[in-house]
Amino acid sequence: MTALRRLGAEAIALVLAGVIFLIPFALMLLTAVKDQTQATDLDFAWPANWPIVQNFVDVIQARDYVLLRAYVNSTVLTVASVVLIVVFASMAAFVLQRRTGKLGSVANFLVLTGLIIPPAIVPTIWLLQALGLFKTLPGLILIEVAFHMAYSVLLFRAFIAAIPRELDEAAQIDGCTGLALFFRVIFPLLKPVTITVVLTTSVAIFNDFVNPLYFTPGDDNATVQVTLYNFQSQYNTQWNLLFMDIVLITIPPLLLFIFFNRKIVAGMTAGAIKG
């Protein structure tokens, strides 16, 4: 009896989760592989034709290969920002965790404010313009580094707290201090948390829409999210292409998810509970 009820409950949970969480993805995939006329219906009818390759080619070629350039931009943006974040945040977190004092508490306060305060948009544009970085990829990279710094420092600091100080002492005896101590001794030990930071920040930066919208307007430095947003208004008759674009943009996070599911979840919960 209880077994039967359990089975029933499981079936209901499964169906509900399936309906609520999978149907939007089904719509994406189905519409992406339909021809233009059928895609306009935006329904769940089985595709009459399967112009998958044609849709793929069309969306890539659209507006003079803007999507390809956007993919390159997004990749450069994500990789460069994540590398800088990992190096900068781990170094800062190391000193922050090891050295208390006035400067330390100021830094701690700044980390907290960085988690809460929404960035001031137009003053940031003003500043980037003064530095000659507005509408440039390097400018956007610095923005992403700055905005993801607090969270990453927090994750690194929590992890470093578990590394015994005896290790630092041993290295010091061997004449290893400062940069050498950090990069030769400490940084290699941070691999688990580094992977977590890489995964969570790269997903966040790849999916970021607001900052590219504000800080790199125009087609030249558009990222995939901005391109998708622009496609939305241009392709409101070609839903198959729009959804093909969505599918293409969803593939990188999907791959990360398939390979690193546990790591990503661990990172997000750790960040939350410490935050």
Place this chain on the structure above:
Amino acid sequence: MTRQDAGPRSGPGPALARPPAGPAKRRSAYPYALYLPAAVVYLVIFLVPTVMAFYFALTRWTLFDSTFVGLDNFRDFLSEQNLRIGFTNTLFYAVVTSGLKVVLGLLLGVLLTSKLRLRGFLRSVVFFPVLVSTVAVGITFSALLRPDTGLVNKALAVVGIDGPDWLGDAGTALLSVALVDVWKGVGIATVIYIAGILSIPRDYYQAVAVDGGGAWHRFRHVTLPLSWPATYSVIILSFIGGLRSFDLIWTMTRGGPGFTSDTIASIIYKQYQAGFFGLSTAGNVLLFVVVTAIVVPLNYFLGKRQVPA
């Protein structure tokens, strides 16, 4: 690397207890220079604009020159109906999304830590939307919520309900976007709750079992109070996110119809587009004030209720 632990250990022994009580050698092991790159980027790109915002919010501003106008921008923000609506909408959005994320996240967390056979699969399914681009989610749900042909209204029609034009109707637009936000974000709340529930010592459940308590008793007197740290994180996180939210609203309604689903963040963007940089920055300052005025006390209040574990 700790192999010769025994050797150096005797030396720094006292220093271990009191970290920075240091001779010069000890200090130099952690030079402040390591702060430098992070500090420069953070101070220049984030902190300087944040501080400057307080000045530019008081000006009429074209990026090249600014005229001081006092509190005019703030007065506009608070007096014009189209701008003032942003406050109520922002609060509504934050309360609805974080409330639902707490309730649904807790339910899903309890469900997905039970002995369900498919829980691994379900966890993945619930969490995956977190990683999908917000713009993509917004576009997909705009299609699902279309008045005549959208799946949601077709499904409602089957049970005889005449669904509204979810995103085109002033009464439902903001709520619809908030619900989509919950769909996308509940995965985070769920994994936080799963972590919280799994960290509750089994002894408590055994104690309830010994006392003959049922499932409800288990939930009410063990799971619910002892997953308080998770609730705390979910509330704070989703409140901060909700107050700042922009991308989903912008892709789904652009603040419309009219101004009815505008939040402070979307007004900031609209005023920026229109070239009212001072007004836009005033919006930023107000958002700063709202976030700080809500999150800091909330954090304090919720933190005090933290169960000492």
